[in-house]
Amino acid sequence: MKNPNVISKTFSILRAFTDVKSEWGVNELARHLKMPPSSLHRMLTSLKEENIVELVESSQKYRIGMDLIRMSSLISTHVDVKSIARPFLEGLKAKLKHPVYFSLYYPQHRKLAFIDSIKSSFALQYVLDIGVLQPIHVASSGKSILAFLTQQEIDAVLDQEGVPVSERLKVIKELEYIKNDGYAITSNERKEGALSVGAPIFKANNVIIGSIICVMPINEFKEEEKEFFIRSVKETAESISYVLGSSKASKEEEELMI
Numbered sequence: 233m234k235n236p237n238v239i240s241k242t243f244s245i246l247r248a249f250t251d252v253k254s255e256w257g258v259n260e261l262a263r264h265l266k267m268p269p270s271s272l273h274r275m276l277t278s279l280k281e282e283n284i285v286e287l288v289e290s291s292q293k294y295r296i297g298m299d300l301i302r303m304s305s306l307i308s309t310h311v312d313v314k315s316i317a318r319p320f321l322e323g324l325k326a327k328l329k330h331p332v333y334f335s336l337y338y339p340q341h342r343k344l345a346f347i348d349s350i351k352s353s354f355a356l357q358y359v360l361d362i363g364v365l366q367p368i369h370v371a372s373s374g375k376s377i378l379a380f381l382t383q384q385e386i387d388a389v390l391d392q393e394g395v396p397v398s399e400r401l402k403v404i405k406e407l408e409y410i411k412n413d414g415y416a417i418t419s420n421e422r423k424e425g426a427l428s429v430g431a432p433i434f435k436a437n438n439v440i441i442g443s444i445i446c447v448m449p450i451n452e453f454k455e456e457e458k459e460f461f462i463r464s465v466k467e468t469a470e471s472i473s474y475v476l477g478s479s480k481a482s483k484e485e486e487e488l489m490i
Contacts, residue, residue, distance in 0.1 A: 238275075241267065245275060246300070249285070251479045255293040313441070314348050317433075317472050321444065324468045325350040328461060330448040331357050334433075337368065337377045337442050342389045344368050344377060344442065358426040358447050369393050369403065371422035372415075372430030376443040379410040380432050415466050417458075419450050427453045429461050431469035436477030444469050 244265055248256060252264070258276065262269040276294055279285045283299035317334050325332045331352045335344040343365040351357065368374030369389055378386060386407065390400055410416045419427040430445035446465055453461075 241265075242275060242279070245272070245279070246284070249294075249296050250477075255288065255291065255295045257291075257293045261294070313476065316475055317444070318348060320468050320472050321348065321350045324444070324446065324464060325352065327464050328446050330354070330446050330452075331359075332444060332446050333360055333373065334444050335373050335377075335442045337440060338365065339385075341365055342368065342385075342392055344374055346373070358423050358449070360422070360447070366422070367393050369395060370418075371445075372418045372428040373422065373443050373445045375407065375410055375416040375418065376430040376432045376445075377440055379407040379416070380434075380440040415462050417462070423447070425450055429465045431466045432473075433469055434473040434476065434478035438478050441476070444472070 245261070248261060248264060256264070258269055258273050261267075261276075262272045265272065276285060280287060280294070280297070283297040285294045285300070286297040287294055313336070314334070321332050321334055329352055332350050333346045334348045335346045337344050344367075345365050346360050346362050349360065349362065351359075366374070367389075368378045378389060381389070386404070390403065395403060415429065415431045417427070417429045422428075426447055427450045428445045428447040430443050432440055433442040433444060435441045444465065446461060
């Protein structure tokens with residue numbers, strides 16, 4: 233078996249191409265990874281021989297190679313999003329004690345459908361229909377998705393759902409806050425008497441594909457626990473998105489990059 237340190241460095245190299253930018257010169261990548269240029273060059277040469285990376289002759293920079301693209305494509309066709317999300321949902325429910333739901337967005341219908349849930353042990357809990365198409369202009373599950381669509385797509389959704397022009401400015405303003413904060417919190421929208429905290433799920437290229445929510449009776453929500461619930465839902469959504477190939481940084485991470 234190869235030196236584990238070499239394997240770790242190899243993955244650090246590959247993550248630089250997938251998570252930071254698509255092309256790197258040897259020296260700039262060495263600075264980014266804090267590696268000696270000579271060592272990095274040897275590793276890139278080995279990866280190039282395996283077609284994992286390739287050298288762009290015109291720029292003399294490296295980029296992802298065809299064999300890695302081929303392998304990634306094969307893996308992605310066998311990805312079961314529901315199975316990937318399941319352990320994260322179980323962890324979130326164990327932490328928050330209330331039911332959690334995972335929804336996928338279906339752009340051809342401009343609607344979402346819940347595809348999985350983890351129920352709580354509480355006698356009183358809100359049950360949402362699984363597999364049923366539902367609007368995305370209401371509730372944290374939908375608004376967490378709608379906020380990350382293009383303005384053209386948002387307008388099409390609002391048109392389809394018959395949202396009056398007089399109400400659209402309020403919806404658009406709320407979506408701006410959700411997009412900026414990375415979460416939504418709503419009450420009495422999809423279910424009367426229910427409050428939910430939701431966050432978006434992204435896949436590769438930071439494409440929005442769905443959302444996760446934690447839902448509970450309004451009278452059981454404690455204001456002093458609000459930040460804990462928001463942070464827990466956001467962190468879980470970011471973890472699922474990362475596994476699905478998203479490189480979208482959280483607001484806190486973006487601030488650290490500035």
